[in-house]
Amino acid sequence: MARRGSSGSRNRPAGAVNPPAPPPPPPPPQQQQQRQPQQQSLIHEPEFHRNETVSIIIRTIDGRFDSLERALFSIYCNDYPNKEAVIVYQGLSEKYAEELASLRQIYPDMPIQVIHNPTEHDERAKNANHGIMSAHGKYIGFLDDDDVILSHHISRLVHAIRKTGRAWAYGQVCLDIEDKIGYVTRKEHPFLNAEFSFLRLWQQNFLQNHCFLIDLSKLPDRKFAFFVESLNKHEDYGMLLRLALHFEPAVLPDVTCIYKLRKDGSNTIMHFGLSLSETARKEKEEEWELADAEIRRLKNELTSDIYWFREVKFPAPYVVYSNTFMGYLKNHLKKYGLVRRAWYYFKAARIKVRGIIGK
Amino acid sequence: MNLVIGILIYKADLEMLRKNVSMLVRQSINYLRPDFKYSLIIQDNDSGVQAEEAEKILSRIPEIEKLPLEILSSRNVGFGAGHNHIFTAASEAFENFDYYLCLNPDGIPHFRMIEKLVSFASSHNDNGIFEARQFPVEHPKTYNPVTGRTDWCSGCSLMIPKNIYQEIEGFDDLFFLYMEDVDLSWRARLRGFGTYTVHDALFFHALGEFNLGADNTERNMLISGLKLGWKYQDMPFKTMMRDLLTKHMSEYEIEQLEENIQEHFKQNPYPLARTKIRPPFINFSAGMSFASTRW
Numbered sequence: 001m002a003r004r005g006s007s008g009s010r011n012r013p014a015g016a017v018n019p020p021a022p023p024p025p026p027p028p029p030q031q032q033q034q035r036q037p038q039q040q041s042l043i044h045e046p047e048f049h050r051n052e053t054v055s056i057i058i059r060t061i062d063g064r065f066d067s068l069e070r071a072l073f074s075i076y077c078n079d080y081p082n083k084e085a086v087i088v089y090q091g092l093s094e095k096y097a098e099e100l101a102s103l104r105q106i107y108p109d110m111p112i113q114v115i116h117n118p119t120e121h122d123e124r125a126k127n128a129n130h131g132i133m134s135a136h137g138k139y140i141g142f143l144d145d146d147d148v149i150l151s152h153h154i155s156r157l158v159h160a161i162r163k164t165g166r167a168w169a170y171g172q173v174c175l176d177i178e179d180k181i182g183y184v185t186r187k188e189h190p191f192l193n194a195e196f197s198f199l200r201l202w203q204q205n206f207l208q209n210h211c212f213l214i215d216l217s218k219l220p221d222r223k224f225a226f227f228v229e230s231l232n233k234h235e236d237y238g239m240l241l242r243l244a245l246h247f248e249p250a251v252l253p254d255v256t257c258i259y260k261l262r263k264d265g266s267n268t269i270m271h272f273g274l275s276l277s278e279t280a281r282k283e284k285e286e287e288w289e290l291a292d293a294e295i296r297r298l299k300n301e302l303t304s305d306i307y308w309f310r311e312v313k314f315p316a317p318y319v320v321y322s323n324t325f326m327g328y329l330k331n332h333l334k335k336y337g338l339v340r341r342a343w344y345y346f347k348a349a350r351i352k353v354r355g356i357i358g359k
Numbered sequence: 360m361n362l363v364i365g366i367l368i369y370k371a372d373l374e375m376l377r378k379n380v381s382m383l384v385r386q387s388i389n390y391l392r393p394d395f396k397y398s399l400i401i402q403d404n405d406s407g408v409q410a411e412e413a414e415k416i417l418s419r420i421p422e423i424e425k426l427p428l429e430i431l432s433s434r435n436v437g438f439g440a441g442h443n444h445i446f447t448a449a450s451e452a453f454e455n456f457d458y459y460l461c462l463n464p465d466g467i468p469h470f471r472m473i474e475k476l477v478s479f480a481s482s483h484n485d486n487g488i489f490e491a492r493q494f495p496v497e498h499p500k501t502y503n504p505v506t507g508r509t510d511w512c513s514g515c516s517l518m519i520p521k522n523i524y525q526e527i528e529g530f531d532d533l534f535f536l537y538m539e540d541v542d543l544s545w546r547a548r549l550r551g552f553g554t555y556t557v558h559d560a561l562f563f564h565a566l567g568e569f570n571l572g573a574d575n576t577e578r579n580m581l582i583s584g585l586k587l588g589w590k591y592q593d594m595p596f597k598t599m600m601r602d603l604l605t606k607h608m609s610e611y612e613i614e615q616l617e618e619n620i621q622e623h624f625k626q627n628p629y630p631l632a633r634t635k636i637r638p639p640f641i642n643f644s645a646g647m648s649f650a651s652t653r654w
Contacts, residue, residue, distance in 0.1 A: 070561070074495050077378070077467050077563040106385060106470050108421065109378075148495040151565045183504035183558065184497055187654040258495055344595035344602075 049217050051138045053082045054154050057131030059124060060145040062091045065099065068145040075143065076107050080154035084111040086135050088127040092118055111136075125227035125235035132225055140225060141213040142236070146260050149210060153256040157213040160250040167218035167247035170196075170211045171256030179263050194253045198244050202299070203314050205237040210257050212240075212249065219247075228298060233291035238298050245302055360456040362397035362473065362518075365445035369404040369435060371464040373416050375565070376401075378467050380428075381420050388474040389425070397460075397473065398427035398453070400445045407432030438514065439530025439539035446529055450521075457485070459524050463515040467563040469494070475560035476518045479507065487553030488523060488544065491516040491562035500650035507555035510640050510650035514540030516562035523552055533590070533623050538583035541649050542590065546630055548640050578607040582616065584647060589620045591631055596643040 056075050060068045068087070075085050085107075089097055097116040104112045115130050117123060132140060139158060143149060153171060160169040172193070177186040193206055200206060214225050228238030303309040364383065368376065380399065388395050403410040410430050417423060429452070433444060442461045449456065458480065462468070472491050480489050490512035502509035514530075517540065527546045530539045544554045581604045588597035604613055631637060642649055 070494075073469055073561065073563065077495075077565075079375075079565075109381065150495055151563070179504075181504055181558070185653060187499075344599045347602075348594040348598045 044217070048138060051136075052158075053084060053137035054080060054139040054141065054158060054213065055084050055086050055131075055135030055137030056141045056143050056149075056154075057086045057088065057128060057135060058143045058145050059088045059090065059127045059131065060100070061089070062093055062096055064145050065096075068100075069103065071143050071145050071148055072103060072107065072112070074148035074150075075154075076110050077151050078149065078154045079151050080158060082137075083154060084113065084136055086113045086115065086131045088115045088117060088131045090117045090119060090123060090127050092120055122232050123229075125229045125231055128227040128235065129229065132222060135216075138217050139213050139215055141210065143210045147208075147210050147258060148260065149257040150255065152254075154213070156252055156254065156256055160252055161213065161215050164250040166215075166250040168212055168214045168243060169250035169252065170207055170213075171252040171254060173208045173211045173257055173259050174255045175259050175261055177261050177263055185263065189255070191259070194251060196244075196249050196251050198248075199312065199314055201240065201244050205234055205240065207240055208257070208259050209236045210259075214243070228294070231291055231294050231298075233288060234295070237295060241299065241302060360398055360453040361395050362458045362460055362477070363446075363449040363453065363456050364397060364399045364460045364462055365442055365449070366399065366401045366462050366464050367404055367438060367441040367445070368401060368409055368413065368464045371409060371413075373409065373413055375467070376413060376464045377416050377420065379462070379464060380417050380423070380426070382468050382470055383473075384420060384422050384426050385470050386468070386473045387471045388477065391474055392477075395477070398429070398449075400429045400431060400449055400452075402431040402433055402441055402445050404433055404435045404437075404441050406434050437532065437535035437539075438537075439534050439543075440532035442514075443529040443532065446524060456521055458518050458520055460516070460518045461514055462562075463564065465565050466515060468516065469561035469563070472516070472560045472562055476557050479555065479557045479560070480518060480520065483507075483553065483555065485520040485523075487555050488512050488520075488547050489518045489555045489557055489560075491518075491560035492556055492558055493564045494561040495563070499652040499654050500648055501653055502556035502558075504558045507557055509554055509556045510642060511541045511544035512554045512556070514543070515564050516560075523547060526550060527552075531590075531627075533586055533620070533627075534583050535579065536583065537580045538587050542587060545591070545641055549630060549634075549638070554640075575607075578604070580647065581607065585613075585616065586620055588643070589617070589624070590629060591637070591641055591643070592629060593641075593643040 058068065058071055072085055072087075075083060087100055087103075089100055091097075094116075097114060101114045103114075113134055115127075115134055117127055117130060128142065131142075139154075139161070141154070141157070157169045157171055161167075170193075172189070173191045175188045175190055176184045177188070178184050191206060191208060191211075193200075216222055216225060219225060224242065225239060227235045229235075231238055366376070366379070383397075383399060386397075388397075401410075401413065403413065410432050414430055417428065429448075431445070431448060433441065436444065442459075445461075446459055449459065458477070460473070460476070468491070476489050476491060480487075483489075489507075490509075493513065493515065498513055500510060527543065527550060529543075531542050531546075534542060548554055581600050585597060585600040585604065588594075588600055601613060601617075608616070631641075642651075645651060
């Protein structure tokens, strides 16, 4: 992995002329500016290792208050005591940011940070990184504002990390397919991955953004958990590749979180929408191509020092969502209920007949 | 008083109870309808073993003084009989109240739960019983998210108008634990009241950890199933329950149990005694779900 050179003057030869100062970078949001140096130095301090707080980072945009509130409620209901929620709001409305801050009154016994990134551009990776920088916890996790975690999600993942000594852990995800008003019509388990395979991850991202928890104290740097800012699609994939290349995860076989999918796909970035114009559709396709190219570049960068990686034979791409024969069979096994009922009718009738004959 | 909330505890997780009561204190209805008053009655079904500790923990909740709270003690009479006891105590304590809300201690109400339940009930002229939607793991039974219609309501967060509770004579204490809510819902429907799931009212219920193998959960469920089969005279269901119970009880114990059930029905008539055709909502064909399921 290429390392960037230090910008400090410590290694500069004596007598060297100071180069002209580079133009100052655009100022980041205020909260980040205050926390960055402090948090950076923290992760290798003994005090940070003793810190057992889990920070869950939720990125959100305008008009998603209800679903965000539901996500926050699922964090609050978790049985792990030391937790905080870090909400990163991307949008221009000060009023909405204040509304988000008012959530602290509903959950006064759970610390909630609200970070405002006042931009109209899609900076989802940057927003996650703002959250990581502001998080007070030794452990960090993520949650999309329309997904939820189960009550044991945090405690089980923390337990898995502690027990195995690994740097990160993930649990299984259940898929809830909802209609427009949030009525769950189907529940499926297409993402079950009880055995982690790095090569499969290299082929395709099968980990949902809210299924894992990272122990920051085991990473070389807090920035190691940063999302790749050049990516606005599958931005967590770059980070997961980097993380998994260096650290093996602990895997929980239990379902610990729920991925909410709208029937019409309108709450996913994969959604292209029927009403999309031809130009907008082309733009979206171009964005996806760019993201794919960026992922390829990132993969090359990550393995640039590993010459033998070129010889690795990859498994077939993982089919994340398919109607397999077994799935079909499982769905139709409900009919078995009728067969069983008929059998008990028969048994009951036999008992009755015997009773009559007996009398 | 508009609403009385009843919580039964028995070897309960008091931290969960603290969170539950904290959210009851912070309900949105306090700000939206300041005239709406509610109080809480907790009954320790373990003869008051946890009562003192619970009182101590709950007294530390900020603004707890806003919520009138009473803690009762009783021997373990079961879920239905326990709630009937709380309801009687509430009727004696308050001259009048509109609704009774039975709430599980192993869950947390969403801060808008009461507001949503009450507004939905008002819009339906209080003509039914109203359950909150379980969250994040929902019960698989179907419901209409727009009209709220469902086959039966779960007792884990169930709001019942006082007059309906009195008319249907509350829970049947034949059931110790499980399925008393199915029975209550069916009796309500037999009297012409509706059973509704309020889609917007969320009640967190730790179902993820629900383990059939743990202690006597499966055994208690099957016993209640057998009682329900007897009560609504479903022969195949009774046979199925009896068969499954043989894993947990001897034949002699099952016979004794069935004799006791029959004894109970000598004093209390079967709900379907006068009905020739069984209504379709009394649905034993879906197994222990008692309703068509979504998954």
